[in-house]
Amino acid sequence: xxxxxxxxxxxxxxxxxxxxxxxxxxxxxxxxxxxxxxxxxxxxxxxxxxxxxxxxxxxxxxxxxxxxxxxxxxxxxxxxxxxxxxxxxxxxxxxxxxxxxxxxxxxxxxxxxxxxxxxxxxxxxxxxxxxxxxxxxxxxxxxxxxxxxxxxxxxxxxxxxxxxxxxxxxxxxxxxxxxxxxxxxxxxxxxxxxxxxxxxxxxxxxxxxxxxxxxxxxxxxxxxxxxxxxxxxxxxxxxxxxxxxxxxxxxxxxxxxx
Amino acid sequence: xxxxxxxxxxxxxxxxxxxxxxxxxxxxxxxxxxxxxxxxxxxxxxxxxxxxxxxxxxxxxxxxxxxxxxxxxxxxxxxxxxxxxxxxxxxxxxxxxxxxxxxxxxxxxxxxxxxxxxxxxxxxxxxxxxxxxxxxxxxxxxxxxxxxxxxxxxxxxxxxxxxxxxxxxxxxxxxxxxxxxxxxxxxxxxxxxxxxxxxxxxxxxxxxxxxxxxxxxxxxxxxxxxxxxxxxxxxxxxxxxxxxxxxxxxxxxxxxxxxxxxxxxxxxxxxxxxxxxxxxxxxxxxxxxxxxxxxxxxxxxxxxxxxxxxxxxxxxxxxxxxxxx
Numbered sequence: 195x196x197x198x199x200x201x202x203x204x205x206x207x208x209x210x211x212x213x214x215x216x217x218x219x220x221x222x223x224x225x226x227x228x229x230x231x232x233x234x235x236x237x238x239x240x241x242x243x244x245x246x247x248x249x250x251x252x253x254x255x256x257x258x259x260x261x262x263x264x265x266x267x268x269x270x271x272x273x274x275x276x277x278x279x280x281x282x283x284x285x286x287x288x289x290x291x292x293x294x295x296x297x298x299x300x301x302x303x304x305x306x307x308x309x310x311x312x313x314x315x316x317x318x319x320x321x322x323x324x325x326x327x328x329x330x331x332x333x334x335x336x337x338x339x340x341x342x343x344x345x346x347x348x349x350x351x352x353x354x355x356x357x358x359x360x361x362x363x364x365x366x367x368x369x370x371x372x373x374x375x376x377x378x379x380x381x382x383x384x385x386x387x388x389x390x391x392x393x394x395x396x397x398x399x400x401x402x403x404x405x406x407x408x409x410x411x412x413x414x415x416x417x418x419x420x421x422x423x424x425x426x427x428x429x430x431x432x433x434x435x436x437x438x439x440x441x442x443x444x445x446x447x448x449x450x451x452x
Numbered sequence: 453x454x455x456x457x458x459x460x461x462x463x464x465x466x467x468x469x470x471x472x473x474x475x476x477x478x479x480x481x482x483x484x485x486x487x488x489x490x491x492x493x494x495x496x497x498x499x500x501x502x503x504x505x506x507x508x509x510x511x512x513x514x515x516x517x518x519x520x521x522x523x524x525x526x527x528x529x530x531x532x533x534x535x536x537x538x539x540x541x542x543x544x545x546x547x548x549x550x551x552x553x554x555x556x557x558x559x560x561x562x563x564x565x566x567x568x569x570x571x572x573x574x575x576x577x578x579x580x581x582x583x584x585x586x587x588x589x590x591x592x593x594x595x596x597x598x599x600x601x602x603x604x605x606x607x608x609x610x611x612x613x614x615x616x617x618x619x620x621x622x623x624x625x626x627x628x629x630x631x632x633x634x635x636x637x638x639x640x641x642x643x644x645x646x647x648x649x650x651x652x653x654x655x656x657x658x659x660x661x662x663x664x665x666x667x668x669x670x671x672x673x674x675x676x677x678x679x680x681x682x683x684x685x686x687x688x689x690x691x692x693x694x695x696x697x698x699x700x701x702x703x704x705x706x707x708x709x710x711x712x713x714x715x716x717x718x719x720x721x722x723x724x725x726x727x728x729x730x731x732x733x734x735x736x737x738x739x740x741x742x743x744x745x746x747x748x749x750x751x752x753x754x755x756x757x758x759x760x761x762x763x764x765x766x767x768x769x770x771x772x773x774x775x776x777x
Binding site: 326430 | 523525526529551555556558559561564566568569582586587589590591593594597598600637638641645658682690694696700703706707708715725735736737738745747750751752753755758763766767770771774
């Protein structure tokens, strides 16, 4: 059984973000990028299934700029068998539906039975690529998956995270698409051997034109701005001992717990 | 020009969930004079449907049947799709809840329309509809518009909008589900509680929480000492429980527990929306973080920008001295 993991390159969360000149998104120059954290958990889940002999192939796919190939290298070094790079210079301006259509076009006729994605991306926080791919393919899906088990007869049992520490158990018929919540496993690190071996693994490069998909965006970014100020915290200043004394008097005054 | 807005409502088996009433409230505020309808799915839900009809929906279309008795992505998507095709709404509002986002994206994929998720506000005029949401886990407010697609599909954050404040005398219309469980590719098995070790943060008066900024499990001591000095419980953000620094039962947020202590102290927590959802009901919120732009300062009452390893021990010491007096 073949499997696919969807990965994305996102700005490092510790970056200092500046808004671009148009005021519509962040300025992406001079940022460092990394693999979206949620996607590491999705990849690990497939690698675990492959280690257990339940998958024959794990393929990593990204839709992204030429530089996003480094994320695919990371996946190959961690253990993915091959990679597909759908190159798009302005991928951050594509909407998730267009990306889903590119994913489906790039993997058509490749006989994947299981597609995993991270629950959301740390940059745009859209929380929808897995479900969109499932919708375009008309496959069943599940989001915020906290455990998965391949059962006999082409069925998958998953546990979805709900609210207030509850989990919903659902069976899905394969083929299926899952989006994975963080904490489902402990993602492995690439070994030196893995990094060396990754260089020999195949990476297929495609473009939207190759795939015959018109990659436009039906979602236009109008503005990006800092959250409104005005409410928010009263920020104290001084030495640690000074702010501690101020905090104690505030806690005493406002909470009644002292 | 009158617009039609459909709210995809949720219920807990008997009554509509709060998010559904909030969506009805938002639907009326998005554009004056809009026709607002609701869609509800389940079994034995006539009274929940009637309640929605009295709390903001001009019509409630409810789908009854065993296939939709429990939430199931396949049955729900297949039931909602033909209703949207018949009704041809301008906008569909869905809760940004685990089941809401689970069905919203497959629905968008099937309909071939973009989806806007996690909205805090939506405004509509005859010319354009603007969706306000968060990006970068709350560091920025992101405004987007959808060009050239109908219906517009959006998920809306819990608590982002007040419920409809009037009463309506809407009608209800029942549709018998013709789906059979055997034909579905997803089946609901059960809902179960996650692991707990007996800790119930919902009962705590004081919670001191640790975030990623603490840096490692061996460094939790300062936060634990502050919790002890305050006679409170130790909480955590998702980053801390995911990394295994503390068991999952300590996690506060949309997927952990929601808490409302008298005092909440956030140490090294940036304030991602998922965490804020779970703690914003706290009486008094203290935030300590080295990043002055951390979203946690937007919800805290008082904040200190600085190194938690200097501030937290100083606070613990000052509290012990204050208590000793």
